[in-house]
Amino acid sequence: MHTIDLAYVGRGIHEELVAHVADQEGYYADEGLHVAIRDGIDWDIRRLRGAATIGLGRAVLSRLTDGIGWTMLSVNTHRPLFWFLGRRGLESLEDLRGRRLAVHAGFTAPGCFARIVLRRHGLDPDHDLTCVVRPPGDYGMDLRMLREGSIDAAYVGSTLAPEQVAEEEGLRVLAWVGDHFRIPTVGVAVDPAHHSPESPAVQGLVRANRRALATIAARPDLAVDYLASFLTRLTRAEAARHFDKYVGPYFSADGHVDLEVAQEAVDAVATELGVATQPAAGIYRS
Numbered sequence: 001m002h003t004i005d006l007a008y009v010g011r012g013i014h015e016e017l018v019a020h021v022a023d024q025e026g027y028y029a030d031e032g033l034h035v036a037i038r039d040g041i042d043w044d045i046r047r048l049r050g051a052a053t054i055g056l057g058r059a060v061l062s063r064l065t066d067g068i069g070w071t072m073l074s075v076n077t078h079r080p081l082f083w084f085l086g087r088r089g090l091e092s093l094e095d096l097r098g099r100r101l102a103v104h105a106g107f108t109a110p111g112c113f114a115r116i117v118l119r120r121h122g123l124d125p126d127h128d129l130t131c132v133v134r135p136p137g138d139y140g141m142d143l144r145m146l147r148e149g150s151i152d153a154a155y156v157g158s159t160l161a162p163e164q165v166a167e168e169e170g171l172r173v174l175a176w177v178g179d180h181f182r183i184p185t186v187g188v189a190v191d192p193a194h195h196s197p198e199s200p201a202v203q204g205l206v207r208a209n210r211r212a213l214a215t216i217a218a219r220p221d222l223a224v225d226y227l228a229s230f231l232t233r234l235t236r237a238e239a240a241r242h243f244d245k246y247v248g249p250y251f252s253a254d255g256h257v258d259l260e261v262a263q264e265a266v267d268a269v270a271t272e273l274g275v276a277t278q279p280a281a282g283i284y285r286s
Contacts, residue, residue: 001032002201006188007040007048009055010110010136012158013230013247014081015186019054021226022212031204041136049191052205057109057185060266063283064275071197072284074188074209074255078262079178081158081246082110084117085166086174087146090153093121093175099152102134102142106272109185110136114155116268117180143169161231161242178250183265184257184284197285210255217253220244257284 008015019037022028028035040048040055045062053059057080059070084093084101096118104111106125111133115125125131132151134142142154146169153174156162162173188202188209195202216223220243227247228239262280270277 001034002204003034003036004195004201004205005036005038005051006205007038007043007051007053007055009040009043009048009053009058010157011041011138012081012160013227014158015054016230017223017226017247018076018186018209018212018216018251020230021215021223022208024226025212025215027208027211028205031208033201033204033208035205035208049194052188052190052195052202054186054188055109056187056189057113057183059189060183060269060283061107061109061112061273064266064270064273064278068191069193070189070191070283072184072187072189072257073197073202074206074213075184075252075257075284076186076209076213076255077178077247077251078182078184078258079176079246079250080110080113080181080183080185082113082177083156083162084114084153084174084177085146085156085162086153086172087149088170088172090172090174093118093123095174096129096153097123098129100130100132100150101153101155102132102145102151103155104136105133108136110155110157112269112272113177113181113183116272117175117177119272120180121175146171159230161234161238163242164234164238176246178246181265181268182261183269184262187255206255213252213255216247216251220248223247257286259284259286
């Protein structure tokens with residue numbers, strides 16, 4: 001039996017759902033793999049290099065800024081599961097001008113994506129609004145800050161369902177990042193200096209990941225059951241609506257990458273970071 005660590009670098013269904021399905025459905029075991037799913041959120045990049053990683057976004061930023069040759073072997077979705085939530089009275093991203101936004105740091109993948117989307121809506125994140133830097137998590141404190149009025153909007157991830165939270169808290173969903181910026185962000189990536197992409201462990205991991213994606217596409221009822229186990233504030237009907245809106249239509253059934261979308265995304269990230277871009281074909285294996 002082969003052994004490999006697989007690290008997620010963010011919480012929520014965006015990072016965890018596909019690996020959870022592969023684990024629970026026995027797909028790793030079928031490949032003769034012992035996969036240790038690790039919490040790599042606080043790992044520095046040196047430690048992360050020793051594992052396969054789910055976080056393709058962080059790996060892309062690292063490749064562009066650190067020169068590490070991360071190779072993306074399977075892609076779960078091209079539409080990042082992050083949303084902008086605003087207080088009552090705000091109806092669009094343009095309404096954030098002069099407001100206070102809780103958001104991840106710009107050197108992180110989700111924070112970089114947020115800045116790209118803001119710029120596409122005519123907002124300079126460094127001058128047109130006040131960015132309150134917040135770490136990723138369950139966003140409970142961000143919701144508290146919205147209630148208290150210390151911020152006007154928050155950038156949140158998939159540890160919650162935006163429509164359900166907005167309805168309960170009297171908020172507005174201002175935008176879904178996946179509607180405005182596409183990038184292959186989650187899946188399986190390795191640093192070839194530590195794990196050969198052709199090794200039996202890595203290839204088995206990729207096959208299991210793609211099998212889990214195929215299961216999510218072919219058995220949506222099962223996928224909703226798993227999704228609901230993460231989003232425990234939702235009824236099953238609400239979980240099904242969340243799946244139908246954000247997961248079912250946009251998660252890949254085979255793990256393959258759209259290199260045209262990937263190149264546009266890599267170019268946009270490089271521009272935001274102020275570094276040289278790279279050919280997507282050298283980063284992602286289609």
